[in-house]
Amino acid sequence: MLTALGLLPLALLGGWSLHAAGDYKEREQERWMLDLARALSSAADAELDGTVATLTTLGSTPALQNGDLPALYAAASTLARAQPDWLGVILTDDSGKILFRTMDSYGAPQTAAPADPDSLNQVLSTHQPVAGRIARGPRGRAAFPVRVPITDAKGKLYTLTAVILPDRMVRLIERQQVPTDAIIAIRDGARATVARSRDQKGRVADAPSKSLVELMRAGPEGIGTAVTTEGQQVATAYTTLSRYGWAVIVGRPTDKLRAAAFERMGVYGIGIALSLLGCFLLASLLANRIVRTIEALQQGAAALGSGAPLTLAPSSIIEIENIGKALEQAEHQRNAQERERAQLLDSLNRALASHQTALADAREAGRAKDEFLAVLGHELRNPLSPIVTSLDLMDFRDEPGNRRERGVMRRQVQHLRRLVDDLLDVSRITSGKLQIDATPVNLADVVRHAVTTSSGQQISMSTPAAVWVMGDGSRLTQVLNNLLSNAERFGSSATQVTLTVDATHARLVVSDNGIGMSEELMARVFEPFQQAPQSLARRTGGLGLGLAIVRKIVELHHGEVTVYSAGAGTGSRFEVTLPLSAAPAPEPCAIAAPHVEGLQLLLVDDNVDAAGAGAALLELLGHEVRVAHNAAEALDAVRQKMPQVAILDIGLPDMDGYALAAAIRHQAGDTPLRLVALTGYGQKEDITRAYEADFDLHLTKPATVADLQRATAPLT
Incomplete structure (x- = not known):
């Protein structure tokens, strides 16, 4: 079992690595085919450009400018x-009438209609060079026209056409150094075959297969699977970005691409099986040897307990030999106990003498603890983000079979999130950076909302319709949530929340029937990391930060918080006193939010789990999402297609999110674009810096569904 436990994880890791390497190699092959298709498309354009240049030079000769058609x-x-x-050159006038063909003698009657009239009409209407469709002539030879508009000195429009054999394009394909099983085809604007690396004579001017036509509907470029006209399935890359509307297709048989991967996995599996068998046999031999030695050691220990002489056989196993030596020393330890007791007393005296040094070390450890908590609170947001997003995804799908488990996970994640928030808040308190945004707040609404959303305990409430104070609504909600959570965790089954007012102050009282507290605990309950005594199981949880944060928030609101308990088992009573303020003027009616349509989104996060879960949730919200894991990938995605909303992580491996935001803004120019910072950095200075970097919105991880909906609200 030890052999299997040690080897099988490595075997699985190795198999996964081979699979990943195979996938990577397959993607590299696809990228190589697409790059080759692009290069061939550029080379074909260059060949056609050369023909256009030659015809343009011919059209600029004095013979045409002077109307001397024989010359x-x-x-x-x-x-x-x-x-x-070239099969020849054809000259037509502005009506499409053939004036001469170099394949015929000059002046010969021209009764036949021009071949490929569509390309001729295109030249006459656009006055731009055109590469026409390939077709077979009366003699069975395939050729395609390249047409160039020419204007003489009097402004009369002509068309010069070069009738070209596909051999030039065939030689262009033959110059490519590609595997022998690759299939390359150059197709004209109608997607008929101009040149092909396999069976050129039999397939020239043929139409593409249905599967290729279906694949090419996906866009101007792409990679997929198609079936050739011979019936062979191939991995196919194509591009239709030619200036002349032509297409280049590169394919390789899919069975040959995958055969190597299957062969590697087979060899690897046989090797792992043989290795496991060999290791098992060797481990069995060693195990039998160890068991025999341990049995001998057991007999010696029994003899020592009965007072018989201790007899131990020597062992080559170092650990067993050390145990034997320990048994030999056991009988001497009783005689040495008095000496050890004297040494312990001496050590205690030395410890008392150095208590001042220990106190200084403790102060330094406390300072280091505060710094550590500040960093830890930030770092915990990053793994929380994909967990919360994954739960949101599961809630969207709402599978009945896992509702109970999702509820458990949601409660535990919310608990962990509160712990992280507490860590960050206590760090801000320690550094003096905790601030509030004071506005008129209806404290009665805050109480009603907090009580309504609280779960897990029975809460009764008494509150007036409106009690106005000057404060931060979210922080006051945090105060009440911490008090309710504290009551629940310490055994309250009936919590009473009462809000009253007098001439100058509002008084919020939270009473519970929980375990209560002693006078000693009441004196220090608002200090950080102070908690009521708990069992080793720590069923009440928490870090002892909630009440310390409550006191600091209340003090920032120029209020006061007190606690009273008659003793253990009598419950507790917390009272928060805040100064009253005038009610604000009525606000105009809000305009209904417009319907949110799907947007083009770019999500940039180096955390693969967070990026994948966030993209899936945004797609469920109806948006089209592209994902990048670093700044280079993000800039490449922006160059390919500018998104409407870009959600950027700040801590990227190759460029921070602020610099990336500036680069994307520069590329966007006047194009409407919303930039959203989604990061674990949530301090006030981090938010200020994000807006200074031209972000439109700052979100702190883990982001909720409501946060993502705000980030993807309609662009204005």
Whole structure:
């Protein structure tokens, strides 16, 4: 079992690594095919550009400018003979009528209609060079036209057409150094085959297979699987970004791409099986040897307990030998107990003499603890983010089979989130950075909302309709939630929340029937890390920070918090006193939020779990999401397509989120774009810096569904 436990995880890791390497190699092959298709598309464009340039030069000769068509015919004939892949040159007027063909003698009657009239009409309408469709002529030879508009000195429009054999494109494919099983095809604007690396003569001018047509509907470029006209399934990369509307397709048989991966996994599996068998046999031999030695040691220990002489056989196992030596020393330890007791007393005296040094060390440890808590609170937000997002995803799907488990996970995550918030708040308190945003707040609404959303205990409430104080609504909600959570954790089954007012102050009282507290505990209950005594199981949980945070928040509101308990088992009573303020003027009616349509989103996070869960949740909200794990990937995604909303992590491995935001803003220019910072840095200075870096919104991890909906609200 030890052998299997030690080897099998490594075997699984190795198998996963081989699988990942195979996937990576397959993706590299696909990228190579797409790059090759792009390069061939550029090379084909260059060949067509050369033909266009040659025809343009011919059209600028004095013969055409002076209307001397016989001289132009002679020059065109000479040019056609000099080009080994040209069948000839054709001149047509602005109505499409053929004036001469170098394949015929000058002046010969031209009764046939021009081949590929669509490309001719396109040249006459756009006045731009056009590469036409490939077709077979009367003699069975396949060729395609390249047409160029020409204007003479009088402004009359002509069209010069070069009729070109596909051999030039075939040679272009043959110059590529590719595997022998690769299939490369260059297709014209109608997707008929111009040149092909396999069976050129039999497949020239053929239409593409249905599967290729279906694949190419996905966009101007892409990678997928298609079936060739011969019926072979191939991994296919294509591009249609040619200036002349042509397409280049590169494919490799899928069975050959995957055969190597299966072979590697088979060899690896056989090797692991043989290794496991060999290790098992060796481990069995060693185990039998150890068991025999332990049995001998057991007999010696029994003899020592009965007072018989201790007899131990020597062992080559160091650990067993050390146990034997320990048994030999056991009988001498009783005689040495008095000496050891004297040494312990001496050690105690030395410890008392150095208590001042220990106190100084404790103060330094306390300072280091405060710094550690501040950093720990920040770092815990990062793993919390994908957990919360994954729970939101599960809630969206709402599978009945796991509702109970989701409820358990949601409660525990909320508990952990409160612990993290407490850690951050106590860090802010220690450093003097905890602040509030004071506005008129209806304390009665705060009480009603907190009591309504609280679960797990019976709470009764008494409150007026409105009690206005000047304060921070979210912080006051935190005060009441901490008091209710404290009552629940320490055994309250009936909690009473009462809000009253007098001439100058509001008084919020939270009474419970829990375990109560002693006078000693009441004197220090508002200090950080102070808690009532608990069992080793720590069923009440918590860090002892909630009440310390309550006192600090109340003091920032210029109020006071007190506690009273008659003793153990009599419950506790917390009273918060806050100064009253005038009610604010009525606000105008809010305008209904518009319907949110799906947006193009870019999510950038180096945490793979957080990025994957966040993208899935945003997609469930109806958005199209692309994911990048570093700044380089993000900038590449922006260059390919500008998103409407970009949600950026700040702590990226290659560039911080502030610099990335500036780079994306620069690329966006005047294009509407919303930048959202989603980060574990949640201090006030972090939020200020995000807005200074031109972010539109700052969200602190873990983000809720409501946070993501605010981030993807309609752009204005």
